[in-house]
Amino acid sequence: MDHGHGGMDMSGDMDMSMGGISMTCDGKPFGAMGYGGRVSSWSNHFLAGFALFFWALHWNLNIFKNYLTSSKHAPYTAQTTFTVFGVNVTWSLEGVLKITLSFIGIIYQLLGHGHWSDNVCEDGTEREGHFSITHMHSWENSWILFCFMVSGVVDVASVYLDLPPNTQHFFTAAAFGLNAFMLRQGTYVDMLDDMCYYLMFLAATGTALAMVAEITTPESLWAGVTRVYCTWMQAIWYFACARILYEGRPAWDTMKPLPDMGPAMYVPVVFVMWMNILSFGMLALYLGMRWWYSAHLNEHLRAGCCVERTLLPADDTSGKLAEHHLKASLPHTMRKEAANHELIPLVSKHT
Numbered sequence: 001m002d003h004g005h006g007g008m009d010m011s012g013d014m015d016m017s018m019g020g021i022s023m024t025c026d027g028k029p030f031g032a033m034g035y036g037g038r039v040s041s042w043s044n045h046f047l048a049g050f051a052l053f054f055w056a057l058h059w060n061l062n063i064f065k066n067y068l069t070s071s072k073h074a075p076y077t078a079q080t081t082f083t084v085f086g087v088n089v090t091w092s093l094e095g096v097l098k099i100t101l102s103f104i105g106i107i108y109q110l111l112g113h114g115h116w117s118d119n120v121c122e123d124g125t126e127r128e129g130h131f132s133i134t135h136m137h138s139w140e141n142s143w144i145l146f147c148f149m150v151s152g153v154v155d156v157a158s159v160y161l162d163l164p165p166n167t168q169h170f171f172t173a174a175a176f177g178l179n180a181f182m183l184r185q186g187t188y189v190d191m192l193d194d195m196c197y198y199l200m201f202l203a204a205t206g207t208a209l210a211m212v213a214e215i216t217t218p219e220s221l222w223a224g225v226t227r228v229y230c231t232w233m234q235a236i237w238y239f240a241c242a243r244i245l246y247e248g249r250p251a252w253d254t255m256k257p258l259p260d261m262g263p264a265m266y267v268p269v270v271f272v273m274w275m276n277i278l279s280f281g282m283l284a285l286y287l288g289m290r291w292w293y294s295a296h297l298n299e300h301l302r303a304g305c306c307v308e309r310t311l312l313p314a315d316d317t318s319g320k321l322a323e324h325h326l327k328a329s330l331p332h333t334m335r336k337e338a339a340n341h342e343l344i345p346l347v348s349k350h351t
Contacts (some may be wrong), residue, residue, distance in 0.1 A: 022133045025121035042246035049238030056231040061223040068293045078214035080168035092316040095155025102149035109138045147175035163229050180204035186264035191255050196241045199271045206230030212314045236274050
Protein backbone atom coordinates (compact mmCIF):
# COMPACT_ATOMS: atom_id res chain seq x y z
CA MET A 1 0.00 0.00 0.00
CA ASP A 2 1.32 3.42 -0.93
CA HIS A 3 1.58 5.81 2.06
CA GLY A 4 2.26 8.86 -0.06
CA HIS A 5 6.05 8.63 0.11
CA GLY A 6 6.45 7.09 -3.33
CA GLY A 7 7.38 3.76 -1.76
CA MET A 8 5.88 0.37 -1.07
CA ASP A 9 4.47 -0.74 2.26
CA MET A 10 6.97 -3.34 3.48
CA SER A 11 5.01 -4.21 6.63
CA GLY A 12 4.04 -7.60 5.29
CA ASP A 13 0.42 -6.50 4.82
CA MET A 14 1.06 -5.50 1.22
CA ASP A 15 -2.09 -5.32 -0.88
CA MET A 16 -1.61 -7.77 -3.74
CA SER A 17 -3.76 -7.46 -6.83
CA MET A 18 -5.91 -10.43 -7.72
CA GLY A 19 -5.44 -9.73 -11.41
CA GLY A 20 -3.90 -12.58 -13.37
CA ILE A 21 -4.22 -15.13 -10.56
CA SER A 22 -5.40 -18.62 -11.51
CA MET A 23 -7.84 -20.43 -9.25
CA THR A 24 -7.78 -23.99 -7.97
CA CYS A 25 -10.86 -26.21 -8.20
CA ASP A 26 -11.87 -25.29 -4.63
CA GLY A 27 -11.68 -21.57 -5.46
CA LYS A 28 -8.37 -20.72 -3.82
CA PRO A 29 -5.91 -18.35 -5.54
CA PHE A 30 -3.00 -19.93 -7.35
CA GLY A 31 -0.22 -18.66 -9.58
CA ALA A 32 0.99 -15.37 -8.10
CA MET A 33 3.63 -14.43 -5.56
CA GLY A 34 2.34 -15.31 -2.11
CA TYR A 35 -0.64 -17.33 -3.31
CA GLY A 36 -0.92 -21.07 -3.47
CA GLY A 37 1.83 -23.67 -3.53
CA ARG A 38 3.94 -25.45 -6.10
CA VAL A 39 2.17 -28.29 -7.86
CA SER A 40 5.26 -30.29 -8.78
CA SER A 41 7.54 -32.04 -6.30
CA TRP A 42 11.15 -32.68 -5.32
CA SER A 43 10.90 -36.27 -6.58
CA ASN A 44 9.64 -35.17 -10.02
CA HIS A 45 12.66 -32.93 -10.48
CA PHE A 46 15.10 -35.49 -9.09
CA LEU A 47 13.82 -38.27 -11.37
CA ALA A 48 13.97 -36.01 -14.43
CA GLY A 49 17.52 -34.99 -13.53
CA PHE A 50 18.50 -38.62 -12.91
CA ALA A 51 17.26 -39.73 -16.35
CA LEU A 52 18.91 -36.80 -18.15
CA PHE A 53 22.16 -37.34 -16.22
CA PHE A 54 22.63 -40.84 -17.60
CA TRP A 55 21.41 -39.80 -21.05
CA ALA A 56 23.95 -36.98 -21.16
CA LEU A 57 26.72 -39.30 -19.91
CA HIS A 58 25.80 -41.91 -22.53
CA TRP A 59 25.86 -39.34 -25.34
CA ASN A 60 29.04 -37.72 -24.05
CA LEU A 61 31.09 -40.91 -23.90
CA ASN A 62 29.96 -42.10 -27.33
CA ILE A 63 30.39 -38.78 -29.14
CA PHE A 64 33.93 -38.39 -27.78
CA LYS A 65 34.65 -42.04 -28.62
CA ASN A 66 33.42 -41.67 -32.20
CA TYR A 67 35.53 -38.57 -32.69
CA LEU A 68 38.69 -40.08 -31.19
CA THR A 69 38.38 -43.27 -33.26
CA SER A 70 37.55 -41.50 -36.52
CA SER A 71 40.00 -41.23 -39.40
CA LYS A 72 40.25 -39.84 -42.91
CA HIS A 73 38.73 -43.11 -44.17
CA ALA A 74 35.88 -43.06 -41.64
CA PRO A 75 35.38 -39.45 -40.53
CA TYR A 76 33.33 -38.38 -37.56
CA THR A 77 29.62 -38.01 -38.24
CA ALA A 78 26.70 -37.25 -35.95
CA GLN A 79 24.56 -40.09 -34.59
CA THR A 80 21.25 -39.94 -32.75
CA THR A 81 21.57 -43.20 -30.82
CA PHE A 82 24.48 -45.35 -29.72
CA THR A 83 25.20 -48.77 -28.24
CA VAL A 84 24.11 -48.73 -24.59
CA PHE A 85 26.65 -50.04 -22.06
CA GLY A 86 28.40 -52.02 -24.80
CA VAL A 87 25.35 -54.24 -25.33
CA ASN A 88 25.30 -55.20 -29.01
CA VAL A 89 21.76 -55.97 -30.15
CA THR A 90 20.07 -55.91 -33.53
CA TRP A 91 17.39 -53.51 -32.24
CA SER A 92 17.70 -50.04 -30.74
CA LEU A 93 18.15 -50.47 -26.98
CA GLU A 94 18.31 -46.70 -26.51
CA GLY A 95 14.98 -46.35 -28.34
CA VAL A 96 13.37 -49.07 -26.20
CA LEU A 97 14.60 -47.34 -23.03
CA LYS A 98 13.10 -44.04 -24.21
CA ILE A 99 9.75 -45.71 -24.87
CA THR A 100 9.71 -47.63 -21.58
CA LEU A 101 10.85 -44.84 -19.27
CA SER A 102 8.60 -42.27 -20.93
CA PHE A 103 5.58 -44.57 -20.59
CA ILE A 104 6.35 -45.16 -16.90
CA GLY A 105 6.68 -41.40 -16.44
CA ILE A 106 3.29 -40.77 -18.06
CA ILE A 107 1.60 -43.33 -15.80
CA TYR A 108 3.28 -41.75 -12.78
CA GLN A 109 2.14 -38.26 -13.78
CA LEU A 110 -1.50 -39.23 -14.36
CA LEU A 111 -1.96 -41.85 -11.62
CA GLY A 112 0.84 -41.10 -9.16
CA HIS A 113 -1.36 -38.87 -6.97
CA GLY A 114 -3.45 -41.82 -5.86
CA HIS A 115 -6.19 -41.03 -8.38
CA TRP A 116 -6.66 -40.08 -12.02
CA SER A 117 -5.43 -36.55 -12.72
CA ASP A 118 -8.49 -35.16 -14.47
CA ASN A 119 -7.76 -31.96 -16.36
CA VAL A 120 -11.23 -30.57 -15.57
CA CYS A 121 -12.52 -29.76 -12.08
CA GLU A 122 -14.88 -32.44 -10.80
CA ASP A 123 -18.60 -32.00 -10.21
CA GLY A 124 -19.37 -30.56 -6.80
CA THR A 125 -16.28 -28.37 -6.62
CA GLU A 126 -16.54 -24.60 -6.65
CA ARG A 127 -15.14 -24.40 -10.17
CA GLU A 128 -16.63 -27.56 -11.65
CA GLY A 129 -16.27 -27.76 -15.40
CA HIS A 130 -13.28 -25.41 -15.47
CA PHE A 131 -9.74 -26.55 -16.21
CA SER A 132 -7.86 -27.82 -13.16
CA ILE A 133 -4.76 -25.68 -12.70
CA THR A 134 -3.22 -28.17 -10.26
CA HIS A 135 -3.56 -31.12 -12.66
CA MET A 136 -2.61 -29.08 -15.71
CA HIS A 137 1.08 -29.56 -14.97
CA SER A 138 0.67 -33.35 -14.86
CA TRP A 139 -0.84 -33.23 -18.34
CA GLU A 140 1.90 -30.90 -19.58
CA ASN A 141 4.57 -33.30 -18.33
CA SER A 142 2.71 -36.28 -19.80
CA TRP A 143 2.60 -34.79 -23.28
CA ILE A 144 6.28 -33.85 -23.06
CA LEU A 145 7.09 -37.46 -22.14
CA PHE A 146 4.87 -38.63 -25.00
CA CYS A 147 7.10 -36.66 -27.40
CA PHE A 148 10.14 -38.57 -26.15
CA MET A 149 8.23 -41.84 -26.40
CA VAL A 150 7.45 -41.10 -30.06
CA SER A 151 11.14 -40.34 -30.57
CA GLY A 152 11.94 -43.78 -29.14
CA VAL A 153 9.45 -45.41 -31.50
CA VAL A 154 11.21 -43.71 -34.43
CA ASP A 155 14.58 -44.97 -33.15
CA VAL A 156 13.30 -48.55 -33.06
CA ALA A 157 11.50 -48.26 -36.41
CA SER A 158 14.66 -46.96 -38.09
CA VAL A 159 16.31 -50.34 -37.50
CA TYR A 160 13.71 -52.12 -39.62
CA LEU A 161 12.48 -49.40 -42.00
CA ASP A 162 14.28 -47.27 -44.53
CA LEU A 163 13.34 -43.88 -43.09
CA PRO A 164 14.40 -40.58 -44.68
CA PRO A 165 17.82 -39.28 -43.58
CA ASN A 166 17.94 -37.55 -40.18
CA THR A 167 14.45 -38.71 -39.17
CA GLN A 168 15.72 -39.83 -35.75
CA HIS A 169 17.56 -36.56 -35.22
CA PHE A 170 14.49 -34.56 -36.18
CA PHE A 171 12.13 -36.31 -33.77
CA THR A 172 14.57 -36.14 -30.86
CA ALA A 173 15.21 -32.44 -31.54
CA ALA A 174 11.44 -31.88 -31.73
CA ALA A 175 10.95 -33.56 -28.35
CA PHE A 176 13.48 -31.25 -26.70
CA GLY A 177 12.02 -28.27 -28.56
CA LEU A 178 8.47 -28.98 -27.39
CA ASN A 179 9.78 -29.48 -23.87
CA ALA A 180 11.40 -26.05 -24.07
CA PHE A 181 8.15 -24.51 -25.34
CA MET A 182 6.15 -25.93 -22.43
CA LEU A 183 8.76 -24.79 -19.91
CA ARG A 184 8.47 -21.22 -21.17
CA GLN A 185 4.67 -21.20 -21.38
CA GLY A 186 4.12 -22.68 -17.92
CA THR A 187 2.35 -20.95 -15.02
CA TYR A 188 4.66 -20.37 -12.06
CA VAL A 189 4.08 -19.26 -8.50
CA ASP A 190 6.50 -16.32 -8.39
CA MET A 191 9.64 -14.79 -9.87
CA LEU A 192 11.90 -17.47 -8.34
CA ASP A 193 10.07 -20.28 -10.12
CA ASP A 194 9.91 -18.28 -13.32
CA MET A 195 13.67 -17.66 -13.33
CA CYS A 196 14.48 -21.30 -12.56
CA TYR A 197 12.34 -22.60 -15.41
CA TYR A 198 13.46 -19.88 -17.79
CA LEU A 199 17.03 -21.15 -17.42
CA MET A 200 15.78 -24.72 -17.92
CA PHE A 201 14.06 -23.48 -21.08
CA LEU A 202 17.39 -22.12 -22.35
CA ALA A 203 19.14 -25.45 -21.74
CA ALA A 204 16.39 -27.47 -23.46
CA THR A 205 16.36 -25.03 -26.38
CA GLY A 206 20.13 -25.40 -26.67
CA THR A 207 19.84 -29.18 -27.01
CA ALA A 208 17.16 -28.85 -29.70
CA LEU A 209 19.11 -26.26 -31.70
CA ALA A 210 22.33 -28.28 -31.42
CA MET A 211 20.59 -31.31 -32.90
CA VAL A 212 19.28 -29.17 -35.76
CA ALA A 213 22.89 -28.03 -36.32
CA GLU A 214 23.96 -31.69 -36.41
CA ILE A 215 21.40 -32.32 -39.17
CA THR A 216 22.88 -29.51 -41.29
CA THR A 217 26.55 -30.18 -40.41
CA PRO A 218 26.84 -33.83 -39.30
CA GLU A 219 30.65 -33.68 -39.46
CA SER A 220 30.81 -30.96 -36.79
CA LEU A 221 32.08 -32.19 -33.43
CA TRP A 222 31.10 -28.89 -31.83
CA ALA A 223 27.44 -29.39 -32.70
CA GLY A 224 27.58 -32.74 -30.91
CA VAL A 225 29.45 -31.26 -27.95
CA THR A 226 26.82 -28.52 -27.66
CA ARG A 227 24.08 -31.15 -27.68
CA VAL A 228 25.79 -32.97 -24.83
CA TYR A 229 26.62 -29.77 -22.92
CA CYS A 230 23.02 -28.53 -22.93
CA THR A 231 21.69 -31.96 -21.96
CA TRP A 232 24.14 -32.04 -19.05
CA MET A 233 22.90 -28.58 -18.00
CA GLN A 234 19.31 -29.79 -18.04
CA ALA A 235 20.20 -32.68 -15.73
CA ILE A 236 22.19 -30.45 -13.38
CA TRP A 237 19.48 -27.81 -13.35
CA TYR A 238 16.69 -30.26 -12.50
CA PHE A 239 18.73 -31.26 -9.44
CA ALA A 240 19.31 -27.59 -8.64
CA CYS A 241 15.61 -26.74 -8.99
CA ALA A 242 14.70 -29.56 -6.61
CA ARG A 243 17.06 -28.04 -4.06
CA ILE A 244 16.06 -24.40 -4.64
CA LEU A 245 12.28 -24.81 -4.85
CA TYR A 246 11.41 -27.80 -2.68
CA GLU A 247 13.79 -28.06 0.27
CA GLY A 248 12.52 -25.01 2.17
CA ARG A 249 15.92 -23.36 2.48
CA PRO A 250 15.80 -19.83 3.96
CA ALA A 251 18.19 -18.50 1.32
CA TRP A 252 15.59 -19.24 -1.37
CA ASP A 253 12.51 -18.05 0.53
CA THR A 254 10.80 -15.24 -1.39
CA MET A 255 8.06 -14.46 1.17
CA LYS A 256 9.48 -14.50 4.72
CA PRO A 257 9.88 -12.24 6.54
CA LEU A 258 9.00 -9.92 3.63
CA PRO A 259 8.44 -10.39 -0.12
CA ASP A 260 11.92 -10.62 -1.60
CA MET A 261 13.10 -10.86 -5.21
CA GLY A 262 16.72 -11.41 -4.13
CA PRO A 263 16.62 -15.23 -4.44
CA ALA A 264 15.39 -15.00 -8.03
CA MET A 265 18.12 -12.49 -8.87
CA TYR A 266 20.76 -14.90 -7.52
CA VAL A 267 19.56 -17.95 -9.49
CA PRO A 268 21.53 -17.06 -12.69
CA VAL A 269 24.72 -16.94 -10.60
CA VAL A 270 24.24 -20.59 -9.66
CA PHE A 271 23.44 -21.49 -13.26
CA VAL A 272 26.60 -19.84 -14.61
CA MET A 273 28.67 -21.47 -11.86
CA TRP A 274 27.53 -24.90 -13.04
CA MET A 275 28.16 -23.94 -16.67
CA ASN A 276 31.80 -23.32 -15.78
CA ILE A 277 32.14 -26.49 -13.71
CA LEU A 278 30.61 -28.51 -16.55
CA SER A 279 32.98 -26.98 -19.11
CA PHE A 280 36.02 -28.07 -17.10
CA GLY A 281 34.47 -31.48 -16.45
CA MET A 282 33.84 -32.17 -20.14
CA LEU A 283 37.35 -31.02 -21.03
CA ALA A 284 38.82 -33.37 -18.41
CA LEU A 285 36.71 -36.25 -19.74
CA TYR A 286 37.87 -35.58 -23.30
CA LEU A 287 41.54 -35.46 -22.30
CA GLY A 288 41.17 -38.63 -20.26
CA MET A 289 39.53 -40.50 -23.13
CA ARG A 290 42.12 -39.16 -25.59
CA TRP A 291 44.92 -40.47 -23.39
CA TRP A 292 43.23 -43.87 -23.01
CA TYR A 293 42.65 -44.36 -26.74
CA SER A 294 46.16 -43.15 -27.56
CA ALA A 295 47.79 -45.53 -25.09
CA HIS A 296 45.60 -48.62 -24.92
CA LEU A 297 43.97 -48.87 -28.33
CA ASN A 298 47.25 -48.46 -30.21
CA GLU A 299 49.05 -50.84 -27.86
CA HIS A 300 46.40 -53.50 -28.43
CA LEU A 301 46.51 -53.07 -32.20
CA ARG A 302 50.31 -53.23 -32.35
CA ALA A 303 50.45 -56.35 -30.17
CA GLY A 304 47.87 -58.06 -32.36
CA CYS A 305 49.79 -57.04 -35.47
CA CYS A 306 53.06 -58.56 -34.25
CA VAL A 307 51.43 -61.86 -33.27
CA GLU A 308 49.56 -62.20 -36.53
CA ARG A 309 52.56 -61.46 -38.74
CA THR A 310 54.41 -64.50 -37.33
CA LEU A 311 51.59 -66.68 -38.69
CA LEU A 312 51.52 -65.24 -42.21
CA PRO A 313 53.24 -66.47 -45.37
CA ALA A 314 56.56 -64.77 -46.14
CA ASP A 315 55.28 -63.49 -49.50
CA ASP A 316 52.49 -61.40 -47.98
CA THR A 317 54.10 -58.19 -49.15
CA SER A 318 50.88 -56.26 -49.62
CA GLY A 319 49.88 -56.44 -45.98
CA LYS A 320 46.28 -57.20 -46.95
CA LEU A 321 46.32 -60.62 -45.33
CA ALA A 322 47.98 -59.17 -42.24
CA GLU A 323 45.28 -56.58 -41.90
CA HIS A 324 42.61 -59.25 -42.24
CA HIS A 325 44.18 -61.44 -39.56
CA LEU A 326 44.70 -58.49 -37.24
CA LYS A 327 41.06 -57.44 -37.36
CA ALA A 328 39.90 -61.02 -36.95
CA SER A 329 42.03 -61.41 -33.82
CA LEU A 330 40.59 -58.34 -32.10
CA PRO A 331 37.71 -58.64 -29.65
CA HIS A 332 34.36 -57.84 -31.20
CA THR A 333 34.17 -54.49 -29.41
CA MET A 334 37.51 -53.40 -30.94
CA ARG A 335 36.89 -54.41 -34.56
CA LYS A 336 34.96 -51.27 -35.42
CA GLU A 337 37.83 -49.08 -34.23
CA ALA A 338 40.34 -51.17 -36.16
CA ALA A 339 38.27 -50.93 -39.32
CA ASN A 340 38.52 -47.16 -39.20
CA HIS A 341 42.32 -47.01 -39.08
CA GLU A 342 45.45 -48.04 -40.90
CA LEU A 343 47.21 -51.27 -39.86
CA ILE A 344 49.19 -49.55 -37.08
CA PRO A 345 47.34 -46.30 -36.38
CA LEU A 346 47.65 -43.50 -33.98
CA VAL A 347 44.31 -42.38 -32.59
CA SER A 348 43.60 -41.04 -36.07
CA LYS A 349 44.47 -37.42 -36.66
CA HIS A 350 43.78 -36.25 -33.12
CA THR A 351 47.03 -37.31 -31.40
